[in-house]
Amino acid sequence: xxxxxxxxxxxxxxxxxxxxxxxxxxxxxxxxxxxxxxxxxxxxxxxxxxxxxxxxxxxxxxxxxxxxxxxxxxxxxxxxxxxxxxxxxxxxxxxxxxxxxxxxxxxxxxxxxxxxxxxxxxxxxxxxxxxxxxxxxxxxxxxxxxxxxxxxxxxxxxxxxxxxxxxxxxxxxxxxxxxxxxxxxxxxxxxxxxxxxxxxxxxxxxxxxxxxxxxxxxxxxxxxxxxxxxxxxxxxxxxxxxxxxxxxxxxxxxxxxxxxxxxxxxxxxx
Amino acid sequence: xxxxxxxxxxxxxxxxxxxxxxxxxxxxxxxxxxxxxxxxxxxxxxxxxxxxxxxxxxxxxxxxxxxxxxxxxxxxxxxxxxxxxxxxxxxxxxxxxxxxxxxxxxxxxxxxxxxxxxxxxxxxxxxxxxxxxxxxxxxxxxxxxxxxxxxxxxxxxxxxxxxxxxxxxxxxxxxxxxxxxxxxxxxxxxxxxxxxxxxxxxxxxxxxxxxxxxxxxxxxxxxxxxxxxxxxxxxxxxxxxxxxxxxxxxxxxxxxxxxxxxxxxxxxxxxxx
Numbered sequence: 001x002x003x004x005x006x007x008x009x010x011x012x013x014x015x016x017x018x019x020x021x022x023x024x025x026x027x028x029x030x031x032x033x034x035x036x037x038x039x040x041x042x043x044x045x046x047x048x049x050x051x052x053x054x055x056x057x058x059x060x061x062x063x064x065x066x067x068x069x070x071x072x073x074x075x076x077x078x079x080x081x082x083x084x085x086x087x088x089x090x091x092x093x094x095x096x097x098x099x100x101x102x103x104x105x106x107x108x109x110x111x112x113x114x115x116x117x118x119x120x121x122x123x124x125x126x127x128x129x130x131x132x133x134x135x136x137x138x139x140x141x142x143x144x145x146x147x148x149x150x151x152x153x154x155x156x157x158x159x160x161x162x163x164x165x166x167x168x169x170x171x172x173x174x175x176x177x178x179x180x181x182x183x184x185x186x187x188x189x190x191x192x193x194x195x196x197x198x199x200x201x202x203x204x205x206x207x208x209x210x211x212x213x214x215x216x217x218x219x220x221x222x223x224x225x226x227x228x229x230x231x232x233x234x235x236x237x238x239x240x241x242x243x244x245x246x247x248x249x250x251x252x253x254x255x256x257x258x259x260x261x262x263x264x265x266x267x268x269x270x
Numbered sequence: 271x272x273x274x275x276x277x278x279x280x281x282x283x284x285x286x287x288x289x290x291x292x293x294x295x296x297x298x299x300x301x302x303x304x305x306x307x308x309x310x311x312x313x314x315x316x317x318x319x320x321x322x323x324x325x326x327x328x329x330x331x332x333x334x335x336x337x338x339x340x341x342x343x344x345x346x347x348x349x350x351x352x353x354x355x356x357x358x359x360x361x362x363x364x365x366x367x368x369x370x371x372x373x374x375x376x377x378x379x380x381x382x383x384x385x386x387x388x389x390x391x392x393x394x395x396x397x398x399x400x401x402x403x404x405x406x407x408x409x410x411x412x413x414x415x416x417x418x419x420x421x422x423x424x425x426x427x428x429x430x431x432x433x434x435x436x437x438x439x440x441x442x443x444x445x446x447x448x449x450x451x452x453x454x455x456x457x458x459x460x461x462x463x464x465x466x467x468x469x470x471x472x473x474x475x476x477x478x479x480x481x482x483x484x485x486x487x488x489x490x491x492x493x494x495x496x497x498x499x500x501x502x503x504x505x506x507x508x509x510x511x512x513x514x515x516x517x518x519x520x521x522x523x524x525x526x527x528x529x530x531x532x533x534x535x536x537x538x539x540x541x542x543x
Contacts, residue, residue, distance in 0.1 A: 009343075124282075140405075140408065142490070145491065145505055147505060179492070180407075180408035180490055180492060180506075181408050181489075181491050181492050182490075182491050182492060182493075183490070183491065183498070183504060184486070184491070184504070188487075189382025193387075195388060195392060195394065196393070196394045197392045197393055197394065197407050197408075199390060200407075
């Protein structure tokens with residue numbers, strides 16, 4: 001009985017190994033080419049949809065998406081991670097990537113824009129009704145870290161408030177006093193608001209999808225105070241397939257790509 | 271002439287030297303473990319190290335790490351010892367389940383643990399919402415709780431094994447001689463289980479020192495308040511590589527020193543028996 005179980009276990013193990021080798025081999029043998037796209041966390045909805053549509057019209061290409069805070073993606077690139085295309089949430093991180101020499105500088109193009117909004121949990125126990133409320137005492141605010149594009153944009157917005165007559169001189173300081181956590185990408189800021197663990201946060205307007213708006217409230221930031229986030233995209237110099245990268249790049253810039261971007265709340269560059 | 275037996279071949283004053291094949295087989299993993307650490311030491315110049323160590327963010331992270339892990343170690347010792355003792359000595363219904371439960375935090379990915387802690391003890395949490403206005407996330411308490419969750423099982427398991435290995439006859443002999451339960455615990459059980467207890471606390475402390483995922487999600491990231499060294503390394507890595515390298519090096523140096531110290535003490539103890 002024991003030896004029978006042993007044999008069964010061995011056969012099972014061999015089968016498992018054989019199956020996993022098959023998968024590995026299949027990826028090698030098959031005709032699909034892979035395109036690795038690094039994209040800012042805020043692009044996860046839009047780029048997943050764009051990649052899906054692209055794969056539909058280009059069945060031989062499989063898009064591998066890597067989402068994260070732009071600063072994290074660029075660090076990975078600087079340390080040599082294989083990548084074909086980078087879409088960052090600000091030019092600062094794109095410049096960092098260009099410093100590494102891995103970007104085809106001529107291909108850098110602004111493909112989308114975004115703006116900031118203040119978001120609060122649906123319950124709104126803290127009673128946030130206006131931008132000024134962000135300075136209320138003992139409020140819990142979550143922002144993205146200043147290394148993250150969304151975080152830097154948030155600080156820029158606060159600096160604009162400081163220069164505006166609508167806010168008193170200590171507003172930015174009081175808001176920063178209320179910050180309880182600096183997150184490493186904008187999506188975790190949103191998560192903590194949705195979970196109602198913090199009273200307010202600053203995210204992109206594109207982050208407010210239909211499902212998100214069911215669980216949160218939003219305060220719009222007027223143009224005069226808002227920061228326009230500019231998203232650059234570029235092809236890697238050492239891309240594994242220049243043809244495919246070019247195709248995807250053009251697709252993002254095409255009418256269909258732009259339509260998907262607007263569907264996900266992005267603003268199109270002029 | 272003394273006949274050579276397998277026990278005397280390769281000996282050196284009675285200490286058995288391992289066969290060269292064994293040493294060769296161990297070299298790959300040893301190299302793999304040590305090269306990254308050596309690379310870290312080589313990459314950071316002493317001057318860069320000294321300047322970075324003075325930076326407020328670095329100092330804050332170091333202070334927070336040591337404060338929180340000390341608290342975690344203390345709490346683990348205080349609350350974990352009864353659990354370890356129970357597990358080792360008593361047979362009760364559900365013991366296997368409890369045993370498996372204590373294994374869970376080790377098996378759970380730290381990020382998942384962080385989410386679970388948030389859902390349980392966050393201000394809108396299952397338990398957290400009943401704390402009468404006390405909000406745990408984003409505080410030092412949250413840092414300690416996150417560390418406690420992921421690292422205390424190491425102590426409990428180790429101490430438990432220590433308690434279980436004690437020969438009951440020794441205790442019975444003491445009791446026959448008139449020792450009370452407390453005396454038996456203090457004079458027999460504790461000393462005999464001490465290597466396992468100390469070893470367990472060191473493991474817990476080391477794991478707590480390196481804790482990142484659960485801390486990030488449950489306690490958040492705020493310099494001076496919740497940004498422990500691993501969090502500072504992570505964020506620092508994305509802005510200022512120097513800061514990250516220095517912190518990593520400090521973590522490495524401190525951990526090595528403490529572990530070497532404790533293991534040195536432990537091995538002394540072991541040779542006493």
